[in-house]
Amino acid sequence: MGLTMKAYEIVLRHIEEHILDGRWTVGALLPPERELAAQLDVSRTAVREAVRSLAAQGVLTASVGAGPESGTRIAPQHAKVLGKVLQMHVALGQFSVDEVVETRIMLERSSAFTLANNVSADALALLGDTLAAMEADGLDIDAFNVLDTEFHVTIANLSGNQLTSVITGAVRQSLAAPIRVASERLANYAEFRTGLMRQHRRIFEAIALGEAERAADLVEFHIRDSHRILAIEDLHPTSQEPTTESMV
Amino acid sequence: MGLTMKAYEIVLRHIEEHILDGRWTVGALLPPERELAAQLDVSRTAVREAVRSLAAQGVLTASVGAGPESGTRIAPQHAKVLGKVLQMHVALGQFSVDEVVETRIMLERSSAFTLANNVSADALALLGDTLAAMEADGLDIDAFNVLDTEFHVTIANLSGNQLTSVITGAVRQSLAAPIRVASERLANYAEFRTGLMRQHRRIFEAIALGEAERAADLVEFHIRDSHRILAIEDLHPTSQEPTTESMV
DNA sequence: TGCTGACCAATGGTCCAACCATTGTCAAGC
DNA sequence: GCTTGACAATGGTTGGACCATTGGTCAGCA
Numbered sequence: 177m178g179l180t181m182k183a184y185e186i187v188l189r190h191i192e193e194h195i196l197d198g199r200w201t202v203g204a205l206l207p208p209e210r211e212l213a214a215q216l217d218v219s220r221t222a223v224r225e226a227v228r229s230l231a232a233q234g235v236l237t238a239s240v241g242a243g244p245e246s247g248t249r250i251a252p253q254h255a256k257v258l259g260k261v262l263q264m265h266v267a268l269g270q271f272s273v274d275e276v277v278e279t280r281i282m283l284e285r286s287s288a289f290t291l292a293n294n295v296s297a298d299a300l301a302l303l304g305d306t307l308a309a310m311e312a313d314g315l316d317i318d319a320f321n322v323l324d325t326e327f328h329v330t331i332a333n334l335s336g337n338q339l340t341s342v343i344t345g346a347v348r349q350s351l352a353a354p355i356r357v358a359s360e361r362l363a364n365y366a367e368f369r370t371g372l373m374r375q376h377r378r379i380f381e382a383i384a385l386g387e388a389e390r391a392a393d394l395v396e397f398h399i400r401d402s403h404r405i406l407a408i409e410d411l412h413p414t415s416q417e418p419t420t421e422s423m424v
Numbered sequence: 425m426g427l428t429m430k431a432y433e434i435v436l437r438h439i440e441e442h443i444l445d446g447r448w449t450v451g452a453l454l455p456p457e458r459e460l461a462a463q464l465d466v467s468r469t470a471v472r473e474a475v476r477s478l479a480a481q482g483v484l485t486a487s488v489g490a491g492p493e494s495g496t497r498i499a500p501q502h503a504k505v506l507g508k509v510l511q512m513h514v515a516l517g518q519f520s521v522d523e524v525v526e527t528r529i530m531l532e533r534s535s536a537f538t539l540a541n542n543v544s545a546d547a548l549a550l551l552g553d554t555l556a557a558m559e560a561d562g563l564d565i566d567a568f569n570v571l572d573t574e575f576h577v578t579i580a581n582l583s584g585n586q587l588t589s590v591i592t593g594a595v596r597q598s599l600a601a602p603i604r605v606a607s608e609r610l611a612n613y614a615e616f617r618t619g620l621m622r623q624h625r626r627i628f629e630a631i632a633l634g635e636a637e638r639a640a641d642l643v644e645f646h647i648r649d650s651h652r653i654l655a656i657e658d659l660h661p662t663s664q665e666p667t668t669e670s671m672v
Numbered sequence: 673t674g675c676t677g678a679c680c681a682a683t684g685g686t687c688c689a690a691c692c693a694t695t696g697t698c699a700a701g702c
Numbered sequence: 703g704c705t706t707g708a709c710a711a712t713g714g715t716t717g718g719a720c721c722a723t724t725g726g727t728c729a730g731c732a
Binding site: 208209210224227238239240241242243246247248 | 680681682683684685
């Protein structure tokens with residue numbers, strides 16, 4: 177099997193091994209593409225394709241130019257990429273909106289519960305800021321949705337688990353497009369938004385009071401209620417198995 | 425901002441838009457690289473880099489050759505890729521093993537709980553199969569770990585939420601390497617394995633009896649116990665900020 | 673001395689044109 | 703019919719050239 181390995185896979189494996197071994201850690205500078213190509217005895221194209229692959233996964237970043245800021249490095253941060261990947265997969269209809277919502281509920285119940293049991297003044301201040309921002313006047317749908325997401329992700333974030341936080345953000349982001357569309361066709365959107373903000377306030381208060389179970393319940397109700405009102409359906413329902421044309 | 429868009433980004437956005445719009449759904453066949461390049465007025469290289477990016481994210485698959493099986497398509501399945509991406513990020517120390525474990529517990533508690541409340545004969549049969557496979561003689565560490573993962577993912581799967589299931593698999597897979605290493609250095613590995621299987625049996629029984637809360641508790645204990653014994657630490661702890669060599 | 677600006681080098685980004693490798697199709701020949 | 707070989711379509715790979723961006727260098731000037 178190893179004999180027919182594609183050129184870019186050689187590069188891919190080379191880089192991945194260095195990372196898994198710990199030889200290249202966050203911030204490390206990779207050799208220039210031309211040099212790496214020479215080392216591995218493949219074309220520069222192959223190196224570039226491998227680098228692109230890893231960049232798409234948020235593992236590498238490339239910057240053009242000269243000096244210490246340039247070159248290809250192990251990426252310092254990649255939460256966004258994970259979110260984008262998940263979003264794409266949801267858009268492909270692999271997961272129903274129902275599933276995504278249920279997953280959201282599980283994740284966010286847990287975060288709210290944990291945070292409520294372990295809340296600090298700083299955390300409350302931060303969370304309060306996002307609440308206030310959301311209640312500002314003149315926000316259009318998109319701006320509001322960004323802040324809405326921020327509120328939920330902040331709770332996950334403050335609960336102390338970065339991985340949970342990233343997944344929460346990704347799951348919420350994957351719903352961004354359908355939520356926007358559904359919001360736009362809501363007759364009483366203003367009223368809907370007011371309701372959301374009231375629910376957010378209640379969640380905030382429960383967390384502030386350390387009422388963990390109640391906070392979790394409120395989060396669940398909040399999510400279910402918004403989706404009930406928005407009545408989001410799957411974008412690309414039940415992507416059929418391409419019926420194998422066996423007519424012969 | 426749009427003016428200086430890189431060539432491969434043009435292609436990337438083109439493909440992504442088609443997917444998000446629902447014009448290309450799972451199984452759809454993309455135009456040949458040469459043709460797509462002509463359509464977008466970029467080089468084939470640019471197209472290939474974009475395709476590689478999306479392939480790395482599990483969104484596309486490419487097959488060489490002629491006939492209906494060839495060409496680049498929207499990928500039918502991608503769970504594996506998510507796992508690989510997460511694994512890389514865990515290796516980079518972006519997420520601590522502790523965080524990953526806690527996330528596992530949350531996910532798997534929930535799955536076990538749901539499944540126990542909603543169990544069918546078919547589900548039990550399937551789950552029983554993986555149990556039996558795990559108890560076979562002569563399995564090496566890797567084979568056993570694969571089956572172990574399968575047991576946990578199967579529970580998530582049977583609980584009915586594919587997204588949860590995929591995330592569970594990804595999270596478990598991201599721990600595969602450290603678990604293997606830790607297992608190899610365990611003096612009493614055989615005993616450890618026996619203990620795991622007993623715990624699995626108990627989880628199975630709780631699910632079979634519909635004892636949801638107990639099943640969840642057993643899962644949590646099982647995960648915590650194994651990690652306590654394995655004593656897995658972060659591979660590349662607290663990756664230092666690369667000390668900028670300012671010696672001159 | 674200290675600033676400015678032209679040049680230079682390093683690096684990723686892009687393109688092209690050719691060729692290779694794999695695989696299904698189809699017609700010719702047996 | 704069956705095999706076989708040519709062919710076509712498609713992704714995989716290469717080398718080489720050139721572009722674009724960025725930081726550093728250094729001469730020249732104030």
